[in-house]
Amino acid sequence: MPVDAATFRHFIKEAIDFHGDLCRGQMIGVRMSLAALKALGIHSRRGMWGLVAFAECEGCLVDALQVVTNCRVGRGTLKVIPGGGRQVTFVDSQTGKGVRIAVRPDCCEEVNRYGRLKGWNAEDDEGQLRIFSEIEDSAFLDLDLLADGEVENLLSRHPRQQSPGCALRQDWLVPGTPPAPCRPEGGDRPLELI
Numbered sequence: 414m415p416v417d418a419a420t421f422r423h424f425i426k427e428a429i430d431f432h433g434d435l436c437r438g439q440m441i442g443v444r445m446s447l448a449a450l451k452a453l454g455i456h457s458r459r460g461m462w463g464l465v466a467f468a469e470c471e472g473c474l475v476d477a478l479q480v481v482t483n484c485r486v487g488r489g490t491l492k493v494i495p496g497g498g499r500q501v502t503f504v505d506s507q508t509g510k511g512v513r514i515a516v517r518p519d520c521c522e523e524v525n526r527y528g529r530l531k532g533w534n535a536e537d538d539e540g541q542l543r544i545f546s547e548i549e550d551s552a553f554l555d556l557d558l559l560a561d562g563e564v565e566n567l568l569s570r571h572p573r574q575q576s577p578g579c580a581l582r583q584d585w586l587v588p589g590t591p592p593a594p595c596r597p598e599g600g601d602r603p604l605e606l607i
């Protein structure tokens with residue numbers, strides 16, 4: 414499925430701010446995350462409240478994933494599992510749906526091939542951005558929806574920690590303020606689709 418180019422560019426800008434520079438990992442991470450949200454039927458920040466990402470990699474794409482999905486280590490919604498692979502499993506604990514998305518081994522060849530087809534340089538930033546603005550998900554990603562049992566299994570093996578961290582932090586900052594729990598993921602900000 415192609416992606417909306419303006420949405421892609423919007424999140425790339427945020428990913429550059431968060432990650433520190435533009436790299437192919439940011440482009441793959443933004444596209445992977447948008448593909449996951451679509452596969453899970455999530456269209457708003459509120460819809461992401463139950464989203465948990467299990468990243469079997471520590472590469473650049475994990476930073477872009479955080480920007481798009483708002484999954485965070487500190488919120489307990491991003492689990493980085495060492496494994497050396499390039500796949501992420503996204504689970505929606507609200508709906509029980511899950512999708513595993515892997516970067517295809519021939520991703521770079523496909524991206525380069527698409528660039529040649531269009532006359533865009535897959536080695537320069539603007540060329541790559543153009544390619545990732547319109548190349549099909551299936552050209553560089555493999556998507557597998559999880560069975561119900563798999564979703565429960567993953568969530569029970571990685572239970573969410575209940576931490577008083579936010580309440581404590583608020584106490585430190587404003588003495589006398591009653592502690593409040595942290596808001597659900599992203600509050601109720603709309604998903605800023607342009």
Ligand SMILES: [Zn+2]
Binds near residue numbers: 432435436438439
């Ligand atoms: Zn990078």
